Amino acid sequence: MSLNELKLRPATPADVPVLFELIKALAEYEKLSDAVTGNLASLETHLFGESGSDRSNFRPIAEVIIAEFADKPVGFSLFFHNFSTFLTQPGIYIEDLFVLPEYRGQGIGKQLISYVAQLAVSRNCGRLEWSVLDWNEPAIGFYQHIGASVLDEWRICRVTGDSLSNLASGQKL
Template sequence: MIRTATPADIPVIHALIRELAAYEKEPEEARATPEQLHEALFGEHPAAYAHIAADDTTGEPVGFALWFLSFSTWRGVHGIYLEDLYVRPAVRGSGHGKALLTELARICVARGYQRLEWSVLNWNRPAIDFYEALGARPQDEWTVYRLTDGALSKLGG
């Protein structure tokens, strides 16, 4: 079962983000607070959106997708950038990840968006295999760059 997140889901989204950061071996980088998540998802000007994967029997949240709109100057339309997709290890392989991606693809098609994009760590072979089995292809000719912390402050200061 996939549903749109509500403000009541903030604690579980926060917990899932922390679990994802631990899985990706960078728990100290997950600094977002529940208050920040609430403002980003449900504030006056939402910057992002989220969907919850829930167990079909219990309704317990077991995963989430957090995304925002991108824009392609070449295509002239929006797309979705998937910031985080996470399904708890105990239920992986049960279809929750595919259901979350299917919902985002459905939104793209319904709204005329032409891209659904995300990043995956090079060492995360299970995720890469999963994404490629769905038909996703890596954009190997692109390298992601990021400014954070001191480098960002130095450039922007």
């Protein structure tokens, strides 16, 4: 495979079904298939607005870049803006970066992350961030190779489901 044959482009509403299949492939790789509880309609609504509605004033929750090789979707990066109070600048957080296993090791992941980094620079963002599972040594090595710092001193905190509802209502957990 030649990287000259690789095409990176923003996702469109027509990409939602294939994107959802890539998300399920990512979940399978991460041994988290049971965690995929979303659906196509919800994905489309949050990325592009409700199907059939006027999308002209819609502000997406997240953005997606699709990687295609020979017109076949082989990977994606889903990301959104965040904000650094210390830098007083926006940033970009990559929620997911995924390349199908048979296409790994060919520079596609690096091209995807570079594309998002270019967006971050063009949007005057102060940083680009993402998380990686602690057992995913190949990904950790890749990220360190491209210049990322793995911050061992930070931990992700997450509230979901009933705990989120209880917290929102002020109930003790």
